[in-house]
Amino acid sequence: MVNMQVIHDLQSLINCFNAWVTEMRKWQAWLPILDDYDTDERWDLRIEFVDPIAHRCMLEPSAMRDRFSSALYFLLHHANLSTETGYRDELEADRSEIAALKNGKSKPRYLLRSRLNEEITKLSFRGGWRTADSVIEKLQLLDDETLRMETLNYRNAASHSIAPRFEMGVIPFVKRQYKPADSYAFRGDGASAEPVGQNGFVLSYAYGDHDPLQHAPTFRLMRTQLKITRDTLCAYEALLLEVFERINAKNGAADGAN
Template sequence: MDGDQLAFLRKGLEAYLRHYDDGNMDPVESYLPYDFRDEVERYQWRLMAGEMVSGELNEVTNNLNGWQSALLQWHAWNRALDGFGEQEAWELRKEFVEACAHQCLLQPSSARDTLVFIATNAFHQLRLSLGNGYRDHLEGDPTTPGERPQHLSRRKKEKRLERLVAPWPEAASWFDLLRQIDNDGYRKSTFDYRNRAAHAIAPRLAIGHVGFITRRVVQATRLQMQPDGSYRDMPIPGKMVVSYGFGGTPPLDMEAARMANLEQYRRARACFEHYRRLLSGAMAELPLRQPKAG
């Protein structure tokens, strides 16, 4: 790296740090606390279930706090890049910002699935610890030797969890919050970035279109004369054809994408905090752990 390039990158970092340090970046919320271990360990769980529940709460807290840090960086960089020309901003974005924005854009889908995962584990173990004839089996578990576990869709996993928490009617409001994470509106506003990044070609960030040529399978049509002598394309029942055409997905606007992602972070955080309250109420039904003798 030559001296001019190094000086340019240093200038960008200095602008970023000025904004990062001014105390006016989102999210403004404090980081989530790690204050759940003592509460979980107050109760008598079956086998090592308490350690499982506490450990998974810890990991979700790590993930949400990491997302918050990445959002703070993204916001500061967006502010900093306003002071650079298009070419310079593109170079700085490529060097410092794209990885951070990419991380944030994947988080809503990840957070929703992870919350379902930890809630399924916790309430399954809670019901086992409460007894009452509840079996240690989850939908998707293999039932015969040599059978592989079933990989359930998101919809099936959430339905499974709804059945698990059915004894706690207050869980319904938690599901309302869960379904606001990675919802249709967010996916539309980010051009389905997460799914395209995982399975196809993601939209670019700030500059450049992708997917100019599109391929679709559509219903076949034929020109048919109308009573007035004109012609119209009319569908051919039961026949499909492949259609190629021009399309294209525009780049994500970095500030609009950040704002949409920030809203998703706040929904995920509210959902996690609600989950902790739900779990606390359910754990209160467990017997307290007896102190060790001696």
């Protein structure tokens, strides 16, 4: 049963990667075509054909990172369970699930990405999986802070708010957040601050606008993320081979002892 899940996860990762490659090829094919049309016609083509393709591609770095993390979490746990004497079938995620059940909720409770990263690292270290480090390192490059900045946090905005636009108009924003009072200065360039209580923080508002995303440079960013995903997939396959090799060696030693 576990082997079936591991195989299914690998197949699904490959299928998702190939589906993303297909969408990227469509996006790439449209880029030179758009340049042949004036503003109004280009607008129509983008809205009807190109922007939806770009949107799907923009969601994939985060999605692929979460898919890899989920598969890696399951793999490392069951790899340790299969090779380490005394290892218990318990995960940090179990606690969240049990807590949800106690509160009458049947919906699965997923670990936050940062907590999941910590748990994956712990499982890798405990099992001494030498090839897992490469997978973990590459995962950190998927949907990283640099990408979020350069794409105006497109994925999060599209999923939880309003996504940035492509090519036309401006993107206004108002950002409300607390800042340490000793590190914040009043400015005249679109930022204001208001003291709140005596806790050493101020409530600040920043406002302005961003230029819209451009298709060609955004495509190049996504192409880099696609390459990182391919490299992560190769590293994940290397980890699978290490896991299978150790399990087979343990099973062979047990058979020899009998």
